[in-house]
Amino acid sequence: MTMVIGLTGGIGSGKTTVANLFADYHIDIIDADIVAREVVAPGSAGLKAIEDKLGSDILLTDGNLDRSKLRAAIFSDNTLKDWLNGLLHPMIREKMQADIQQATSPYCLLVVPLMVENNLQAMTDRLLVVDVDEQTQIARTTQRDGVDAEQVKSILAAQASRQERLDAADDIINNNNDGAQLSSQVATLHQQYLAMCQQQPS
Ligand code: ATP
Structure with missing residues (x-):
């Protein structure tokens, strides 16, 4: 069966942006939303x-x-x-x-915002976490959604903490920087995942 990479991260961390980069490699995306x-x-x-x-x-x-x-x-x-x-x-x-x-596709991506909160890692073979610092997360979300920082903070408080997500991760994408750094991290992970699924018994 296709290897399943779980993709998660907090609000505005960049899950959709990352998933789109994997889709550019023709990887099938299954999005919980x-x-x-x-x-x-x-x-x-x-x-x-x-x-x-x-x-x-x-x-x-x-x-x-x-x-x-x-x-x-x-x-x-x-x-x-x-x-x-x-x-x-x-x-x-x-x-x-x-x-x-x-x-x-050789492997697929299962994008679940509340993966760790709902303990859905069991559906995946590996968990990839998009990690950003809180300040960046709040700035990007307020800009994208036109909401105030307090609203984003209250959503953050209801989600798993950054550390809880990192503790559950097999792989981590650091999305604190610009898009070019994101693309190169996805390119590296894509090659790693392809190599892993070639090693998997079919
Ligand atoms: P949500 O959980 O709220 O659906 P998400 O995790 O899917 O969010 P995105 O929508 O991918 O996050 O990203 C949040 C916002 O930050 C978007 O407006 C996106 O364009 C922007 N963004 C993502 N990554 C970067 C980056 N590296 N540099 C600048 N802006 C970014």
Whole structure:
């Protein structure tokens, strides 16, 4: 089976930027954020279960899930939040596993922002962490999303710490510097991963 490289990092660390660099080498990317949308797409079992639980008011007029309404509903209701996580997390894991089976590149990348928090490293053969210092992380996220630093700090506080992620890492990309340094780190890792999958029993 295809070797699975897990890719994670805190908010605004550069996961998408790094994943795009691997995609330039034609590596298949499985992105948990995209999968999380697919399992509640119109016509899905996930959306049907949510509609059965919360009524059709939870849908937009075009049939898509009204995410902001759902966010508001779970914000003040932990039981509902647990129910939703219990419903969707297994669906997301199954879909990611199915997508891994479909991968055709020598190895694939499984991008999961909350990999360490949700202990999903078990789905991967190696864990690659994109590491940045907090100041850079806050500066890039505020600039990208047009939000204030306090908002980013509160998200940071709810995520695994930088050290917890580094402790779980097999490989680390340092993204404190410019894009050129990022590209050369990805180029080196790509060669290492190719060599590793050639050594793997097929
Ligand atoms: P999130 O978890 O919030 O989805 P992410 O980890 O996917 O974020 P990116 O969106 O890739 O992070 O990067 C965050 C922002 O920082 C983007 O605007 C991106 O263009 C910028 N960025 C990433 N790496 C660098 C770099 N080396 N130099 C300058 N800007 C960068």
